[in-house]
Amino acid sequence: MIPLVYAELKKLAAAHLRREGRERPLETTALVHEAFLRLAGGRHPSYENRAHFYGIASRLMRQVLVDLARARMSEKRGALQQVELAEIPNLGRQPDESLLTMNDALGRLARTDPLKVQLIEMRYFGGMTAEESATVLSMSVHVVRRELRLAQAWLHKEMAG
Amino acid sequence: MRVEVETLFHELADLSPEGRTQYFVEHNVDEDTRREVEALLAFDSGASSFLLRDVSIAASRALGDIILQQMIGKTISHYRIEEKLGEGGMGTVYRARDLNLNRSVAVKFISSELGDAEHRRRFQLEAESASSLNHPNILAVYEAGSVDGQQYLVTEFIDGFTLREWVRRQKPSVRQIVDVCAGIADGLACAHQSGILHRDIKPENILVSKQGYAKLVDFGLAKLLETEAETGPADTVARRTRAGEFLGTTAYMSPEQASGRTTDARSDVFSFGVVLYEILAGQRPFTGDSNVQILHAIINDCPPPLSKLRPETPYDLRVIVEKATEKDPSDRYQSMREMVVDLKRLQRIRPADQALPLREKTASRPWRLYAVAAVVLSIAFFATIWYLDRAERTRSSRDSQTSNSLSWKPLFPRTESSWFSNPTTRESLMPRSARSEAVHS
Missing domain, CATH: 3.30.200.20 (Phosphorylase Kinase; domain 1)
Known part of the structure; x- marks a missing residue:
């Protein structure tokens, strides 16, 4: 199922973007949601199923984005000699870099605290609400909120330092 | 993350700074833990944005x-x-x-x-x-x-570069800059004369081909002159930033664009002046860390003088740039055409740094001078012969054909060598019908 979801996300993201234009930040939530609707077919899945799917999709979304950011960064380094007709503003590389930094930080966090990583993935890459995460992980919403808040603070600190 | 740190974070997250200090003291938290918790708390605010x-x-x-x-x-x-x-x-x-x-x-x-x-x-x-x-x-x-x-x-x-890239690679002389910009100015003046404002003049919207000719591109923000009043500058900024070009384009806005007044062709004149300044000086005239700061600078600041940043800029060119970038539109060139006239004038008058090597060359190779003189003299010689012959012919044809001579002469404007042809041969070369027409008209 996982390669299927990965491919579906990639395809959807491309279609989504073609519609919306590149300048508007992508709604990862919308993407994951759409992927889910497609993969679930015509069936009406339960709330639990949906949440579980979101959980898986969040991790895959992270993988998709990180893979692409890596590819793009190395491509950019290789392409420095090429003629660029339009100057891309310097700001342009930042999101890629910070995405990769974030990915590294999450990797470190996963060794000691995989739950927090999962929550971050669900929030950032799956666009899931605290309630949805709580359902998937069979936890109380309150605990999810607390954990997420701490995880975010830690992530910001790691990325700033 | 240590459990102790986590617990403290949750305890303290919603307390005031004073409350936190008090908590640390009351619970006798050791220095290392306290530092760790405080570092985390410092990154708690603003959260995910x-x-x-x-x-x-x-x-x-x-x-x-x-x-x-x-x-x-x-x-x-x-x-x-x-x-x-x-x-x-x-x-x-x-x-x-x-x-x-x-x-x-x-x-x-x-x-x-x-x-x-x-x-x-x-x-x-x-x-x-x-x-x-x-x-x-x-x-x-x-x-x-x-x-x-x-x-x-x-x-x-266009196989080439943006103006910015061209400047970076080519390091053009003032002369080359004037040549490229005179062309662009002429294109822009032509657009204005057709009633079209560009409104987004910037180095990225000017391409210079490898052969050295320049093209103005991207009329995406263009407006027809009559409909200009419809949208304000906020709208323009929004469009530009939406397109993902963060600080770049704001830098080329005119003060009237920046402050929300209606714009006309003179706004393009300003933007073009800013581009000219930038490629001469190697830096933008109006800078800032944010769009707002840049807009403020455009409206209020006087750019550093070109004479300092690029001393070899001729005085006339500095005047052109200054006149184009006046804050008040009524102090600027009133049309792009006026600016073109000045730039073309500048092109004709070679600046000192270009004239010098030319003189040196002629001095070091005197044979060139002789060659030129020989060509000029021979042209003069043949011209004189031609003139004399023509005068002679005109006289003779006037005698024989009176008013008709004018009607057939343009039929052979360049091809003939008049000094070996005479009215008789010429007449026989003409088609019979033409000849009779010529005679009877």
């Missing part, structure tokens, strides 16, 4: 690349997409091959938002305004079309 934003942007970019990979090699209409050239104000530009005419073209795909009528209108406007202009310094539009709801614009392909 920038991370989320970066993830979103990275996602957009990443997925844009997927589209890009899908696009290259595809054939759209009869254009085979070959390579990405860059991103313009309204979309992505590719080099493509026109399979019908087997030539290189540039195809711009418009990043259109779903059901955005304004986007479509602007695209249409760009296509119309640019294609209505026929000028060597304006990028020629070949076709506007749409495939699967994706709009595209096909233009001529």
Whole structure:
């Protein structure tokens, strides 16, 4: 199922973007949601199923984005000699870099605290609400909120330092 | 993360700074733990905003690349997409091959938002305004079309660089800058004369080909002069920033654009002056860390004098730049045409740094001077002969044919060598009908 979801996300993201234009930040939530609707077919899945799917999709979304950011960064380094007709503003590389930094930080966090990583993935890459995460992980919403808040603070600190 | 740190974080997260200090003291927290907790708390505020934003942007970019990979090699209409050239104000530009005419073209795909009528209108406007202009310094539009709801614009392909890139690579002399800019100014003046404002003059919208000629591109923000009052500058800023060009384009706005007043052709004059300043000086006249600061500088600040930043700039050129970048539109060139006149004048008067090597050359190679003199003398010699012969012929033909001589003469304006032909041979060379007409008319 996982390669299927990965491919579906990639395809959807491309279609989504073609519609919306590149300048508007992508709604990862919308993407994951759409992927889910497609993969679930015509069936009406339960709330639990949906949440579980979101959980898986969040991790895959992270993988998709990180893979692409890596590819793009190395491509950019290789392409420095090429003629660029339009100057891309310097700001342009930042999101890629910070995405990769974030990915590294999450990797470190996963060794000691995989739950927090999962929550971050669900929030950032799956666009899931605290309630949805709580359902998937069979936890109380309150605990999810607390954990997420701490995880975010830690992530910001790691990325700033 | 230590459990102790986590617990403390949760305990303290919603307390005031004073409350936190008090808590640390009361619970006798050791220094290391306290530092760790405080560091975490410092990053607690503001929470997810920038991370989320970066993830979103990275996602957009990443997925844009997927589209890009899908696009290259595809054939759209009869254009085979070959390579990405860059991103313009309204979309992505590719080099493509026109399979019908087997030539290189540039195809711009418009990043259109779903059901955005304004986007479509602007695209249409760009296509119309640019294609209505026929000028060597304006990028020629070949076709506007749409495939699967994706709009595209096909233009001529320029093998070269943006003006910014050209300056960086070429390190052009003042002379070369004037030559390139005079062309662009002429193109812009032509657009104005057709009633079209560009409104987004910047180094990225000027291409310089490898042969050295310059083209004005991207009429995406262009407006017809009459409809100018419709939208304010806030709108323009919004469009520009929406297109993902953060600080770049604001820097070329005129004070009236920046402060929300209506703009006219003189606003383009200003922007063009800013471009000219920048490529001469190597820095922008109005700078700042944010769009707001840049706009403030445009409205209030006086740029550092060109004489300091590039001392070899001729006085006349400095005056041109200053006159174009006056804050008050009524103090500026009142039309682009006026500016063109001054730039062309400057082109004719060679600046001192160009005149010098020319003189040195002639001095070191005197034979060149003799060669030139010989050519001039021989031209003078033949001209004299021709003139004398013509005078003679005119007299004789006037005698024989009176008024008819004028009516047949233009039939042989250049090809004949008049000193070996005479009225008789000429007459026999003419078709009979023409001759009789000439005689009887």
